[in-house]
Amino acid sequence: MIGLSGRFRKDNQNTVNKEQKTPRRKSGLLVLISLLILGLGISGLFMACSDASDTSSGATGNPMPPLVTDEGTATPVEGTNAGDEDVSEASETSLPADSEEAAGQSLQQVPVYEAADPASVEADELGQIMVLMYHHIREPEAEWSRTPDHFRKDLKVLYEQGFRPIRLIDYARGQIHVPAGTTPVVFTFDDGNENNFRMIEDEAEEWIIDPDCAVGILMAFHEEHPEFRPHATFFINGGTPFGQPDWVDFKLNYLVTNGMDIGNHTETHLHLGDASAEQLQQELGRIQQLMNRYVDDYPVNTFALPFGSRPSSDSVAPYVERGTYQEVTYVNEAVLEVGWDPYHSPYHRDFNPHKIRRVRASETKVDGVGMYDWLASFESGSRRRFISDGDPNTIAIPESRAELLREDLEGYEIRLYEAP
Numbered sequence: 001m002i003g004l005s006g007r008f009r010k011d012n013q014n015t016v017n018k019e020q021k022t023p024r025r026k027s028g029l030l031v032l033i034s035l036l037i038l039g040l041g042i043s044g045l046f047m048a049c050s051d052a053s054d055t056s057s058g059a060t061g062n063p064m065p066p067l068v069t070d071e072g073t074a075t076p077v078e079g080t081n082a083g084d085e086d087v088s089e090a091s092e093t094s095l096p097a098d099s100e101e102a103a104g105q106s107l108q109q110v111p112v113y114e115a116a117d118p119a120s121v122e123a124d125e126l127g128q129i130m131v132l133m134y135h136h137i138r139e140p141e142a143e144w145s146r147t148p149d150h151f152r153k154d155l156k157v158l159y160e161q162g163f164r165p166i167r168l169i170d171y172a173r174g175q176i177h178v179p180a181g182t183t184p185v186v187f188t189f190d191d192g193n194e195n196n197f198r199m200i201e202d203e204a205e206e207w208i209i210d211p212d213c214a215v216g217i218l219m220a221f222h223e224e225h226p227e228f229r230p231h232a233t234f235f236i237n238g239g240t241p242f243g244q245p246d247w248v249d250f251k252l253n254y255l256v257t258n259g260m261d262i263g264n265h266t267e268t269h270l271h272l273g274d275a276s277a278e279q280l281q282q283e284l285g286r287i288q289q290l291m292n293r294y295v296d297d298y299p300v301n302t303f304a305l306p307f308g309s310r311p312s313s314d315s316v317a318p319y320v321e322r323g324t325y326q327e328v329t330y331v332n333e334a335v336l337e338v339g340w341d342p343y344h345s346p347y348h349r350d351f352n353p354h355k356i357r358r359v360r361a362s363e364t365k366v367d368g369v370g371m372y373d374w375l376a377s378f379e380s381g382s383r384r385r386f387i388s389d390g391d392p393n394t395i396a397i398p399e400s401r402a403e404l405l406r407e408d409l410e411g412y413e414i415r416l417y418e419a420p
């Protein structure tokens, strides 16, 4: 049992496990085959298929990948994130001390799945990935509000159709850890609304995570379906993220400890169009400063553009990606737009981690480009979805799509196979 069943005391909130979080590294065991696709003798395909694209290549359809039913064998790997030394502290949140996951350990670690023969799961690691955009989780359903029950429905539908959450930063870095035959999906929530993460008192006057807030729903679904990990990025502004000033410390640490992330959404939700370099760096640097007050060594390295707008000045634009404010330096490895459609695989030649488009996870005023529209497009084959072979170190793709690969990839083994 995790999170939801735990009871929390305000006076204990500072004791939540403050794991140090460091950027993931690629395993030292990676086979350093630096994209020898030319050596694989497929260069001729560049000419033959030079006009192919993700949106038009579904002529032969993209049948649903076979679902992998036995995913419970995922095992966490040591050493990619924090150490184990603080496990005992986490038990102060009244969670079962003998459960590794109760301490949040395994959700910070990279899961390992059994690799499959690419053809057997119709792997396509050049297929597209949905970065879902949510705002409020509340009644009633509206353009920027998803109801708790509708959010639960989204999770169920995604789960049943073979989607598995990954961290946004792992997507940006091309480190895809999902079971063979499944498709990664990224959850994002903008604005740090209280209904994303709320603490409430139950009948016994114990503090619990509101089972109807986004975090409560994600954690409950994960309890039911352990291989559906509760990865999500919450893009916060300054002030009091998620409301409830007494709980900010607990909430930020809880998220990080349970495999979720905090992203930057500027201090004041600034429209960046006319921003100066100084203003932009202050807006972004202050969110890193805020995190530094609560969580040890947590780099805020993802950024969702408020209103989807970018600085109009070319001299200001670079500060979207990196900058310094009062000696705090930030590097945004992923920059997210408001978007409208599934975005490229990180291995695709058109992938740009600083221009990631998002899909509106809504059914209201989505103009035919909401999440359910794209699920239909994946099913019909008009869009191709990413299908993993279960091995994060290989890029498994049908031979006919090889010319869509990025040319600057390093550290992956390319596995081409002849699609049926």
Ligand SMILES: [Zn+2]
Binding pocket: 190, 191, 265, 269, 306, 307
């Ligand atoms: Zn916003």
